[in-house]
Amino acid sequence: MTVNIGCVVEGKGEVEAVPILIRRVAAMHCPEIFPVVSTPVRFSRNKVLKTGELEHAVGIAAQRIERQGGILIILDSDDDCPAELAPTLIHQIAPVFRKMPIAVVLAKYEFEAWFLAAAESLRGMRGLKNDINPPDNPEAIRGAKEWLYQRMKTGHTYREKRDQPALTALFDIEQARQADSFDKCYREIVRLLEELQKANVSASE
Numbered sequence: 494m495t496v497n498i499g500c501v502v503e504g505k506g507e508v509e510a511v512p513i514l515i516r517r518v519a520a521m522h523c524p525e526i527f528p529v530v531s532t533p534v535r536f537s538r539n540k541v542l543k544t545g546e547l548e549h550a551v552g553i554a555a556q557r558i559e560r561q562g563g564i565l566i567i568l569d570s571d572d573d574c575p576a577e578l579a580p581t582l583i584h585q586i587a588p589v590f591r592k593m594p595i596a597v598v599l600a601k602y603e604f605e606a607w608f609l610a611a612a613e614s615l616r617g618m619r620g621l622k623n624d625i626n627p628p629d630n631p632e633a634i635r636g637a638k639e640w641l642y643q644r645m646k647t648g649h650t651y652r653e654k655r656d657q658p659a660l661t662a663l664f665d666i667e668q669a670r671q672a673d674s675f676d677k678c679y680r681e682i683v684r685l686l687e688e689l690q691k692a693n694v695s696a697s698e
Contacts, residue, residue: 494526496689497562499554500533506657508533511567513661518682526686531557538568548589563594563685575599575674594688596681601674605637610672614665619656620649632672
């Protein structure tokens with residue numbers, strides 16, 4: 494079964510990384526579902542609470558799937574609490590897109606924090622050293638990109654657009670779920686897939 498998912502993301506790296514993540518979660522949890530993910534819409538994080546801005550971005554994402562499917566929004570939390578801001582954004586968006594399943598996920602500080610949680614699985618990958626270990630509290634670190642760069646072999650550097658999609662394809666998802674915001678992300682993607690699957694089954698009956 495195929496389902497359509499539109500995305501709103503923040504950075505250049507997430508444009509390629511988030512569709513990879515959705516397909517990996519689907520393959521693990523819902524192998525009978527094949528998500529068709531449209532090119533994500535980039536959205537500036539500093540506009541998130543400005544009236545109408547996020548709704549506009551979601552509207553573009555919905556157009557890309559012809560309003561036939563669901564929407565996943567993944568943004569960095571920066572200094573906000575993910576557990577507090579995500580419900581606020583859902584409340585803001587839901588009245589405008591009543592008929593579309595929507596999931597909002599905020600990475601604690603930044604997307605790369607999830608790689609830190611699964612650092613053991615990335616040893617030797619993409620220029621990373623062979624002996625890296627996850628920090629005690631990956632989501633407490635400000636500057637996850639810098640953390641990765643500091644643990645790369647000589648001559649290597651972390652480039653978001655190039656390395657973020659590649660590491661998303663490689664990191665151990667179960668290890669990453671030790672990070673609360675990634676566990677939330679995993680569960681929200683699963684929920685979205687299951688809701689779309691139920692909607693497709695109902696429509697075909």
